[in-house]
Amino acid sequence: MRPTVHDIAASAGVSLATVDRVLNRRPGVRAATRAKVEAAIDRLGYVRDVAAANLAKGRVYPLVFILPDSNNSFMHGLHAEVREAIARAAAERTDIRVIEIPAFDPAALVVALDAARAERPAGVALVAIDADEVRDAVARLAEKGVPVVTLVSDLPGSRRDHYAGVDNIAAGRTAASLLGRFLGGRAGPVAVLAGSMLVRDHRERLEGFAAVLQAEFPDITILPVLEGRDEPQRAETLVAATLAAHADLLGLYSLGAGNRGLIAALKAQGGERSLTVIAHELTVHTRAALQDGIIDAVLNQDAGHEVRSAIRILKAKADGLAVVEAQERIRIDIFLRDNLP
């Protein structure tokens, strides 16, 4: 049987109350006594029974998730995953509240962060926008001791505790590597469709993409970036114009959302040209396009994993517990037509 607090008390020759004081960092224990208790904990290999502790504490974790109201499948999926987490909330002692804000609007994000702070939650998760005013708002949360996790898009240089998302530079590099190899040495221009250069994840993907193309596939050139704001309509217009303007276009990398529009534009130009296309995020639309051969590869981040990871980390930080980094790494999924789930 694993040791309990009673065993620690007996082994250390102190009372249960003292063990409790040591375990929960309550004051009123001399250094010498504390050392005795800690020695006993080590000796017996005591691990606190988290289930029993939570039961006794009756602790709940009020969490706030701040999400953009973007109208694209990925964000819809993210919202859905948060809703699923809310449904499971009862069983996990979490109480998740969602604040929706306009996309790509740093001011709105700051307002939401400050509003969240007023609720004194056990933790806050946000899809970050890369702006100093946002960093300041995160700092205000940190000041109050509220753990903060960035979701999908990171905010380096801020006081956030963790980033639950993929390595976007690696994603961009991977896209370039696949695109380059699929093109097999051909020379010509490729287009890049992004959402906005305001969000860090898009900028980083572009950075990684450009770096690998330049280093390993110098014959492939990159056209000026199209900013679709993750809106299908806008994306369609931009892509259609590019297709018309560049008869020699070899391929396209869609590093943001709004792929519905991209796919519509590609379909509209018919099967005349065979473009090599790499896109992000597996949705009903990209999945169908993969199967139809319109898209060649999809890089995906699993929104469900990201949400669950963010929750685990916020709870752990709130309790001052360590995080198992390896388990929380969010991987880049690569989907071809042949390994669709």
Next chain:
Amino acid sequence: MRPTVHDIAASAGVSLATVDRVLNRRPGVRAATRAKVEAAIDRLGYVRDVAAANLAKGRVYPLVFILPDSNNSFMHGLHAEVREAIARAAAERTDIRVIEIPAFDPAALVVALDAARAERPAGVALVAIDADEVRDAVARLAEKGVPVVTLVSDLPGSRRDHYAGVDNIAAGRTAASLLGRFLGGRAGPVAVLAGSMLVRDHRERLEGFAAVLQAEFPDITILPVLEGRDEPQRAETLVAATLAAHADLLGLYSLGAGNRGLIAALKAQGGERSLTVIAHELTVHTRAALQDGIIDAVLNQDAGHEVRSAIRILKAKADGLAVVEAQERIRIDIFLRDNLP
């Protein structure tokens, strides 16, 4: 606050003991009373507090993992993950015992399964070998009500409850797709290095690989399969011989383990020829080879995920709980040089 058994009892107008009888399917409750209680449970949206329940039960889950003693990095990794799970066991009320058996030996596996059965564990996980005597041994476990999960390699047509591993046909298809596209229309032979056609996962990978090559890249032919038994030494000899015999070899698909030998053979032939190589399982060896450009892509299954998933499922089955299929799907990771973790 979420409702407790007390609330149910009050709301249904019965005693706590009766609620307990209904919840835990104990006898001695009239159908009408049972209905009343169940109505109250629905009405209040009661969910059992699993933490409290486990605490009260003091339940532990003795699990048995049967693993081959193969001397390759993937199996070493799998063993390591199981050991990590054992280290976490205390906190999760599991008590995991490992039985090691010789690789590719159905008779030894049957002996181990029967030995496991004698211990009356809460569940058994095994790396399956595709043989009817193994199916029979699994059936004997099922007969006793012991949940069984296959790990890494499946055993279809058996009474196993779940398979914690990747879709190997999809893995083979993906390998073919990548290889074909990386070769960009060239014609010639490719080699396949497998461990053994005795294990299902290797057979299925080959099947998927051959199917896609034939359908989409008819100019690429497949040489007779090399069986390396997942042993580095043997793999090296086989690959070296094939390289010597086929000057026009375009590429190689290593669908099993023992890639140390493969890499040694590839290095030995120097940089004269540029083969396109796809391998399985990310280990220190394949990682280094990816970085050196010796291997072009690695398909990986995350052993840690598989082990943790197997444990979750065995516990859930032991308690008669439902499994969240979507969460337990093991994905095929594709690693290029650019997205190495």
Next chain:
DNA sequence: GAGTTTTTGATGTACGTAAATCAGAAATTC
């Protein structure tokens, strides 16, 4: 309607920890 069986109620203990209270011991201060 007496006897039997089945169903229900009331109550208590246990799981391992948290948290509070109060009394007593030890250390510190002057």
Next chain:
DNA sequence: GAATTTCTGATTTACGTACATCAAAAACTC
């Protein structure tokens, strides 16, 4: 060495559920 402050011990209650026991009530049987 008395007064004060700081530690420590002993004990109790609580969290939500599981499980056991015994008594009481209700439902059957003949």
